[in-house]
Amino acid sequence: MSPGTKEIITMRNLFKSYRTGRLEVPVLKGITMSVCEGEFAGIMGSSGSGKSTLLNILGLLDVPDEGEYLLQGSEVSKMSDSELSTMRNIHIGFIFQSFNLFTHLNVEQNIETPMIYADAPKKYRRERARELASLVGLSHRLDHRPNELSGGECQRVAIARSLANKPSFLLADEPTGNLDEKTGNEIMKLFHELNEKQNLTVLMVTHNPVFEPEFHKVIRLRDGRVVSDYTNASNSVASV
Numbered sequence: 001m002s003p004g005t006k007e008i009i010t011m012r013n014l015f016k017s018y019r020t021g022r023l024e025v026p027v028l029k030g031i032t033m034s035v036c037e038g039e040f041a042g043i044m045g046s047s048g049s050g051k052s053t054l055l056n057i058l059g060l061l062d063v064p065d066e067g068e069y070l071l072q073g074s075e076v077s078k079m080s081d082s083e084l085s086t087m088r089n090i091h092i093g094f095i096f097q098s099f100n101l102f103t104h105l106n107v108e109q110n111i112e113t114p115m116i117y118a119d120a121p122k123k124y125r126r127e128r129a130r131e132l133a134s135l136v137g138l139s140h141r142l143d144h145r146p147n148e149l150s151g152g153e154c155q156r157v158a159i160a161r162s163l164a165n166k167p168s169f170l171l172a173d174e175p176t177g178n179l180d181e182k183t184g185n186e187i188m189k190l191f192h193e194l195n196e197k198q199n200l201t202v203l204m205v206t207h208n209p210v211f212e213p214e215f216h217k218v219i220r221l222r223d224g225r226v227v228s229d230y231t232n233a234s235n236s237v238a239s240v
Helices: 051-058 081-091 107-117 122-135 151-162 181-197 209-214
Strands: 007-020 023-036 040-044 066-071 092-095 169-173 201-206 217-222 225-231
Touching: 007 051, 023 051, 023 201, 023 217, 023 225, 040 051, 040 181, 040 209, 051 169, 051 201, 081 092, 092 151, 107 122, 107 151, 122 151, 151 181, 169 181, 181 201, 181 209
Parallel strands: 040 201, 040 217, 092 169, 169 201
Antiparallel strands: 007 023, 007 066, 217 225
């Protein structure tokens, strides 16, 4: 399915600095970008380009010093911590390089976790968790804990968990960074399937240039600025 034209994420002239002792260090220097519904977008750049800081602001874990951030049309950069927490749980599905699974919980329970914070009924949580486990190919692993799974399976659990509350978009931070090449390619294929079949918007942060052809849109950062933002007309995203 082709991306739409409705903007889910809109950032205008964002600035962010951090203070180290008496020194103020500018990190983001006027970021302007957008991501539309149904896009598979990549934020790329080397270490020190501002990716991590931008990721934290995109994920509502931090706020800019200046500028606007609209998420689904709502200005979020001036919201309170509790409002940001609510917006995070409703709109954003997080996927991390290190999986961040609860080691004492099994696959089904890990997937249920965001729904508990959303006060979803127990029966619904269980049904939704099993549905999502099936979606990522883990129906046969529901009772297993993370230490009984491979790295690729752990990342599949993390992806299923990120979908639990039907978010507006997935925010993936170097999701293949801890995986071997073959497993990483399988995880990228899963992202494509979710993007194409479920029309899910995916925003992936990576430093790895090999993934550039995978994205509908490529946003490249350097020294805290967007140096290129383009639609990748010849990307390898295929209808599956």
